[in-house]
Amino acid sequence: MIKGRFFTDADNADAPRVIIVNQAFAKKFWPNDDALGKRITFDDDPKKNPKWITIVGVVGDIHHFGLDIEPKPEMYVPFSQTPYFTTIYVVRSNQDLRGLLPAIRREIQAIDSAVPVANVRTFENLIADSVAPRRLSVVLLGVFAGVAVLLANVGIYGLMSFLVAQRTHEIGVRMALGAKRSDVLKLVLARSLKLISAGTVIGLIIAVMSTHTLRALLYSVSAFDAPTFVLVTILLAAVALVASYLPAMRASKADPMIALGHNT
Numbered sequence: 001m002i003k004g005r006f007f008t009d010a011d012n013a014d015a016p017r018v019i020i021v022n023q024a025f026a027k028k029f030w031p032n033d034d035a036l037g038k039r040i041t042f043d044d045d046p047k048k049n050p051k052w053i054t055i056v057g058v059v060g061d062i063h064h065f066g067l068d069i070e071p072k073p074e075m076y077v078p079f080s081q082t083p084y085f086t087t088i089y090v091v092r093s094n095q096d097l098r099g100l101l102p103a104i105r106r107e108i109q110a111i112d113s114a115v116p117v118a119n120v121r122t123f124e125n126l127i128a129d130s131v132a133p134r135r136l137s138v139v140l141l142g143v144f145a146g147v148a149v150l151l152a153n154v155g156i157y158g159l160m161s162f163l164v165a166q167r168t169h170e171i172g173v174r175m176a177l178g179a180k181r182s183d184v185l186k187l188v189l190a191r192s193l194k195l196i197s198a199g200t201v202i203g204l205i206i207a208v209m210s211t212h213t214l215r216a217l218l219y220s221v222s223a224f225d226a227p228t229f230v231l232v233t234i235l236l237a238a239v240a241l242v243a244s245y246l247p248a249m250r251a252s253k254a255d256p257m258i259a260l261g262h263n264t
Helices: 023-029 097-111 123-166 168-176 181-217 226-253 256-260
Strands: 018-022 053-059
Touching: 018 023, 023 053, 123 168, 123 181, 123 226, 168 181, 181 226
Parallel strands: 018 053
Antiparallel strands: none
């Protein structure tokens, strides 16, 4: 309940008719005013002694038809004023459904034995069914995303290995002039870190810009997920460092004469 009140026992058939509407209903008919206390009628001609219904409450919207479908204007009426041949009961309990269902049937049959109880479902099942069409798409998207990350890691490893291998001759010259293995290793890693840093910054900028597009496809989930950004950044940076470190170690252990003869 956002504004107003719920129905009470006083809202019976003899009392003035009342109604509760959702936010979509209130925004559609009173976008710049408070819907609480407003009166509506379903009579074709409001001038001929219409039956007015007073809005006594405004509740939040519910996604009945899918998480990606905007809620529609809805209204709720007390059963005592507008009885209907089908009634849906919502029961909250900590018991298991298998033990709760017989008790629900007994209570309803105690009131009227001719009333059937059918289509009993849990909210978990309702939610699962509502997202079932998208579940396969999400699973496939996750698989493809994992493959994409794997291919990105392989590509980074191959690229960094290639760049270090291209400098084998330079490494040989430095070692021939007295450079130590640790010096060579630091040199290669320092230059690799520059490339990694530049690539990380550019990648993060593009990723942040893409969140504006993703925001329209998400529901109750932030498009900017800081843990995911940090985790992926650390993963790719670590792969790039390993890809630079291993070839650098091999190059620093190589015979300077062999390294000098590389690409000559």
